[in-house]
Amino acid sequence: MTEIFGVPIQALFGQLMLGLVNGSFYAVLSLGLAVIFGMLNIINFAHGALYMTGAMLAWIFLEYLGVGYWWSLLLAPVCVGLIGIAIERLMLQWLYKLDHLYGLLLTFGLALMIEGLFRDLYGVAGQPYSIPEELSGAFNLGFMFLPKYRAWTIVASLSVCLLTWYMIEKTRLGAYLRAATENPRLTQAFGINVPLMVMLTYGFGVGLAGFAGVLAAPASQVGPLMGSNLIIVVFAVVVIGGMGSILGSVVTGLALGIIEGMTKVFWPEASATVVFMIMAVVLMIRPAGLFGREK
């Protein structure tokens, strides 16, 4: 068998595939963060908690209401989005004019509260959520055994990323949004309801987190800590990609997933830190991130 650095090439392909799976989660999550930062200038620390909320909602729907995976995939993000809208209306909207730090502190506090709530209600061991019938089983790709569910997460998250990009860059609604970000007062003068746009953006951004949460539910244990485990890495992804850059967050999300996957083969002990090492290097060379523009 052909080998690269002592690792069989087939195993390497397998690891690449897994990197892609994890990367697609990073992509959806960092996309939500990037959209929110781009439009609202808020560093949304509650993102991880809302991702977890999405997964927990999927579990709650199934456990108490008998609502299956596919409906959850639609309903949970909507619910999370509504929670987001409530947060934006009740709290965040008062902070836009202040320093970034206030938004960060508020959302961080919210994250702790949401986590604490679920921890109190359901404990930390987590709940099992099984893979839907249609997607159980696996493809034998020759070089690896790829569970159908993991393949589906790549397809689903990349479609969502593409859709988001299309909506923001190519539609009229997206154009309004971009205008509102660039110059809110002028946009308002054209008769566009900017506060409404901002509210919807936040709702949409956290809805993405909820979506990723439901996607993750069958692949990992559904528990209150799942968000905080992931969110720090996702922040690093956003920083590397460039704060607020949509394309940047998607591309870096996938790339870092793959790099992390490779590290797990060659130096497993470092796999938790490799993303941050890259972040440090990128910040030294390009402080605005790989895809960010310096203002």
Added chain:
Amino acid sequence: MMKRKLLALTLSALFLPAAGSALAQAGKISGDVVKIAVLTDMSGVYSALGGKGSVLGAEMAIEDFKAKFKPKFKIELVSADHQNKADVGSNKVREWYDTQGVDMVTDVLNSGVAIAVAKVTTEKNKIMLNTGAASTRLTNEDCAPSNVVHYVYDTYALANGPGKAVTKQGKDSWFFLTADYAFGHSLEKDTTDAVKANGGKVLGAVRHPLNASDFSSFLLQAQASKAKVVGLANAGGDTINSIKAANEFGLTKNQTVVGLLTTIVDIHALGLPTTQGMMFTEGFYWNLNQETREFSRRFFSKHKGMPNMLPAGTYSAVLHYLKAVQAAGTDDTAAVMKQMKATPINDAFAKGGKIRDDGRMIHDMYLVEVKKQSESKEPWDYYHVKQVIPAEEAFQPMALSRCAAVAKK
């Protein structure tokens, strides 16, 4: 005004502990209160193993002790979250010993934290009854038999049962998924020894960070190793996620997954369909006999979950400690330790348990196999007890001890 207040506070803080120890030397209870502290992971990756369950175990022990012995001294219980950080844990314990008059600390899961806390405990000459951590270092390289008792289990006991039983079934090549810190290394090493002693071989290991978010990559490496057995030298949330991914990636079809530190809490979280047929060692099972059932049902009514060996062991440790304080008539460390070592332990958790000179408490362990869904008759009816491993066999023999304090004797 402010300054004077501060000065007064500082002075009283300086003198209080001194007053306390003077009393203890007089053969009484320091401060007229026996103060017990539970230090555990309240919210992190291991909190489902110990956490609030351990606090409840300690509360139940105090309740039972008061009901039966009607002690003249007061008993207080405090608890804190060490967040799986050695520095947080040892600072908290130092504060407890120095300013709060804590006499004994228990649970202390997470070997990294436990080793740090053991050092502080020895320095302050207090007692740690460790019911949570696994590393055998606590009774070997880092042993402190005058202050530290390792009460419930250790990596040797965990490794020995499945290491022997599974290897003897002809599943003789192993690959490890190891949590990358003291506990994981210790568990991997002890299992390796057990496997080799029984004619098996170890093909390799991958070390993953504590609390890794995704295990599929590590499992793929385990799969590629073609080992017959994949040993999970990790615990808590890490074990749960490893087993889940192992099922998803079809690893369980050709390889046997052995969770080396698995408890009933993990099985409950994963469900029987995912875990059936798994074998591992536990120190306690709620459905062993009438006494364990009674204890566990009482625990269940407050915790909404059955106890695993950590809360049950914490119950036993606190009870044993309080009985020793009662018998010795003092909470002086040396006197209580002597009393605890002299008395056998008989309660819902252990029968004929005994604390050895190296600080190891030995008691029977159980090699269990997870039932199939169809075999489970009621909620939490999860185990076939395959073998009761007698205390002398379950734990590392004294002859192999690397504890300096014991060797000197």
